[in-house]
Amino acid sequence: MGLERTYEEINEKIKSGKAVVLTAEEVLDLVEEKGIPAAAAEVDVVTTGTFGPMCSSGVFLNLGHPRPRIKITEAYLNGVRAGTGLAAVDIYLGATSLPPTDPGNRSYPGEFAYGGGHVIEDLVAGKEIRLEAHSYGTDCYPLKKIETKFRLAEINEATMFNPRNSYQNYNAAVNISEKTIYTYMGILKPDLGNANYSTSGQLSPLFNDPLLKTIGIGTRIFLGGGIGYVAWNGTQHNPEVERNPGGVPNYPAGTLAVIGDLKGMSPRWLRGLSFLGYGATLQVGLGIPIPILNEEIMAYTAVRDRDILTPVTDYSRSYPHREGGNLGMVSYAELNSGSITLNGRRVPTAPLSSIPGAREIALTLKDWIMSGRFLLSRPAAPLPSAGANITVKPLPQRK
Amino acid sequence: MIKHKLVLRFPASLVEQPLIYRLVKDYDLMVNILRADINPRKEGRLVMEVSGREEKYQQALQWLRDQGLRITNLQQQVIWRSDRCTQCGACSVICPTGALAISRPSMAIRFYEDKCVACEHCIKACPARAMEIYLNNGE
Ligand code: SF4
Numbered sequence: 181m182g183l184e185r186t187y188e189e190i191n192e193k194i195k196s197g198k199a200v201v202l203t204a205e206e207v208l209d210l211v212e213e214k215g216i217p218a219a220a221a222e223v224d225v226v227t228t229g230t231f232g233p234m235c236s237s238g239v240f241l242n243l244g245h246p247r248p249r250i251k252i253t254e255a256y257l258n259g260v261r262a263g264t265g266l267a268a269v270d271i272y273l274g275a276t277s278l279p280p281t282d283p284g285n286r287s288y289p290g291e292f293a294y295g296g297g298h299v300i301e302d303l304v305a306g307k308e309i310r311l312e313a314h315s316y317g318t319d320c321y322p323l324k325k326i327e328t329k330f331r332l333a334e335i336n337e338a339t340m341f342n343p344r345n346s347y348q349n350y351n352a353a354v355n356i357s358e359k360t361i362y363t364y365m366g367i368l369k370p371d372l373g374n375a376n377y378s379t380s381g382q383l384s385p386l387f388n389d390p391l392l393k394t395i396g397i398g399t400r401i402f403l404g405g406g407i408g409y410v411a412w413n414g415t416q417h418n419p420e421v422e423r424n425p426g427g428v429p430n431y432p433a434g435t436l437a438v439i440g441d442l443k444g445m446s447p448r449w450l451r452g453l454s455f456l457g458y459g460a461t462l463q464v465g466l467g468i469p470i471p472i473l474n475e476e477i478m479a480y481t482a483v484r485d486r487d488i489l490t491p492v493t494d495y496s497r498s499y500p501h502r503e504g505g506n507l508g509m510v511s512y513a514e515l516n517s518g519s520i521t522l523n524g525r526r527v528p529t530a531p532l533s534s535i536p537g538a539r540e541i542a543l544t545l546k547d548w549i550m551s552g553r554f555l556l557s558r559p560a561a562p563l564p565s566a567g568a569n570i571t572v573k574p575l576p577q578r579k
Numbered sequence: 580m581i582k583h584k585l586v587l588r589f590p591a592s593l594v595e596q597p598l599i600y601r602l603v604k605d606y607d608l609m610v611n612i613l614r615a616d617i618n619p620r621k622e623g624r625l626v627m628e629v630s631g632r633e634e635k636y637q638q639a640l641q642w643l644r645d646q647g648l649r650i651t652n653l654q655q656q657v658i659w660r661s662d663r664c665t666q667c668g669a670c671s672v673i674c675p676t677g678a679l680a681i682s683r684p685s686m687a688i689r690f691y692e693d694k695c696v697a698c699e700h701c702i703k704a705c706p707a708r709a710m711e712i713y714l715n716n717g718e
């Protein structure tokens with residue numbers, strides 16, 4: 181292949197304000213008009229975005245010590261339980277955590293009005309957060325209980341660390357049973373009443389670098405409206421799935437673990453969500469720049485919704501009981517059209533991942549790069565991809 | 580001719596009254612019932628579209644109020660907090676009337692107030708809680 185570009189060359193162009201940056205949508209017209217080689221010669225960076233519910237998200241907080249000191253064994257933020265088990269005043273607040281008083285699904289479908297995702301949104305919005313913490317007391321950490329209030333700016337560290345974000349492809353969810361079901365894929369009406377899906381398709385980061393040739397450990401990204409980094413592969417990373425000739429997986433595949441400073445983020449891109457009958461979670465805005473190192477990478481970023489397929493999965497039986505199988509494959513172009521055809525029937529579709537939000541993230545990242553505020557980072561190490569022989573395993577169940 | 584969408588709330592004691600019949604017969608109004616929650620032991624709620632002559636319409640409203648009904652304009656019942664909306668699109672398959680619908684190809688959600696029948700399905704279905712009900716407006 182002809183053209184080769186290095187990270188250093190791209191960053192030099194960014195610094196001198198000469199980098200050509202397009203979003204993963206904008207680049208499609210260019211490629212259509214001029215072809216891959218000419219587009220690759222012209223474009224330095226393609227930006228991507230996604231803004232969807234991502235349950236495996238949360239923040240590590242270091243609260244600082246009260247006087248006297250405390251070794252927290254139980255912590256609640258605005259009533260929502262945070263994880264302890266680290267050092268004295270380090271806690272982890274997960275997006276799906278709930279207050280112990282939440283009725284759950286006892287009154288079905290539960291509302292889950294306020295959970296970890298909402299606390300994270302309130303934290304990043306600068307609101308005052310109520311802390312209640314308990315301990316057994318030690319000689320070095322005598323305090324046994326504290327109730328106080330704090331704001332994000334007043335604590336030492338708030339590090340967002342999301343063990344699994346930015347799923348590369350995800351099932352379209354339907355319900356073949358006779359009653360409405362309430363899932364993390366939204367409300368699914370009976371008898372194929374609707375099909376919900378949750379990726380930003382051609383704008384989505386991992387569809388634009390399907391074999392993870394540029395995205396690796398240390399890649400600088402847009403996270404929650406601030407700057408973050410790819411920390412590792414995400415949990416349940418599953419690169420060995422069937423792919424199309426362009427390398428795009430036909431099933432849920434790669435995932436990312438990402439990290440960033442919550443204090444630099446914005447409530448616009450970290451939103452607490454309540455999924456009826458399922459729980460609370462966090463909608464995370466995430467965007468990744470793809471450096472156009474060569475024509476091969478350019479070709480990956482030219483991926484279109486019509487070429488990305490995903491399985492339609494039944495969430496009334498097949499998914500919860502891990503029975504496998506699906507009701508057919510559909511493309512994101514079909515899903516975005518408003519309906520798909522299943523078993524000869526028209527089934528209305530709805531996204532859960534905000535496509536206008538994804539577009540705005542890709543545009544924001546483009547703007548950051550063009551204004552010289554955001555440089556690209558060469559990964560410190562690659563992430564495992566196709567050929568690494570990693571597959572998702574179920575939990576062993578034995579006595 | 581005027582056309583309004585109204586929410587009527589009435590005490591249990593009025594449930595048996597032929598209210599709609601009177602609106603049609605005495606005030607020459609056209610009444611299209613969009614939704615009815617009527618329980619003989621509780622407050623009743625009717626959502627309807629009413630059209631007819633302005634003068635008659637005003638007289639009818641007065642008459643309904645005299646009967647002990649509370650009347651609000653439907654437009655004020657369900658509101659879309661565009662600042663809270665994340666444009667996810669989940670509500671588009673929940674809303675039965677197309678009041679919440681996705682514009683293509685932008686995939687932006689829009690709220691068409693005039694199509695909303697205040698069924699309230701979207702209130703809890705919206706994960707970002709961007710849909711709100713206002714119960715105390717314009718009474
Ligand atoms: S479900 Fe709520 S947040 Fe999502 S598009 Fe509809 S109104 Fe907006």
Ligand code: SF4
Nearest residue numbers: 674695696698699701
């Ligand atoms: S109240 Fe009903 S009709 Fe109105 S927007 Fe919500 S779902 Fe649609």
